Amino acid sequence: MKKLIVILAKSAKYGDYCVAGIELATNKWIRPISRNEETQDAVPAAALTYADNTEAQILDIVQIDFEDTRVENEIQPENYFFAGDTWKKFGRWTLADFEKFCGFDSTDFIFYDTSRRIEPAALNFVTRRKSLMILPIENISIKTNLLDEKIKFHADFNYNSVRYKDFSVGDTALRDKFTNQPCGEFFIAKKAVATFSLTNPYIDNRCYKMLANLYL
Secondary structure: OEEEEEEEEEEEEOOEEEEEEEEOOOOEEEEEEOOOHHHOOOEOOOOOEOOOOOEOOOOEEEEEEEEEEEOOOOOOOOEEEEOOOOOEEEEEOOHHHHHOOOOOOOOOOEOOEOOOEEOHHHHHHOOOOOOEEEEEEEEEEEEEEEEOOEEEEEEEEEEOOEEEEEEEEOEHHHHHHHHOOOOOEEEEEEEEEEEEEEOOOOOOOOEEEEEEEEEO
16 A cells, blocks of 8 residues: 655664654654564665665655555554555655644653653553654753764753653764764754654663654
8 A cells, every 4th residue: 555654754773764754644653664673674775765866855755655464563553564665755845844743743741751761561551652753842952972882872852841861862964963073962952843753662671762853
């Protein structure tokens, strides 16, 4: 089945990408995933490469062919397996189009509470589950540190008068900006819009909240 979506999240994942967007026919989130368990279902760059050899970008409107089989994932109900065909570009959103969705997922908390991670068991009490959001945030800063010879990126910010801390950052452009700088904390902006993603359980059996992309 073919679906037309606008890409609102594209972040790094195991050398490939985690991609998500809004289906234009339904205004619902969709996260296309592969069947590659080694990369935790990440989307390979080849799938994101158009016929003209350019790569799909944030705000692109793309047509994706999905498998008919629904993904059984209670933590990430937006997941759909995409078929092997290359995605096709049908246009782009303007900033005006995007601004209509800036408060699309307004809620009290980012994924159910104010922590940076949650126990899967806690989701047993959640009736309307989601793992993708787009929200306005404030007073954003990025922290970098070196762990096992790799730079780790985390974000602190305010949402709904609450300070959230230590969200992992998947935004490749934001990460590239600070990769070659000394580790530290950097103020980014007073106000911005961000897409957020909730991961599947890691080896510690916790689901982590990620800042997928930041719109300045």
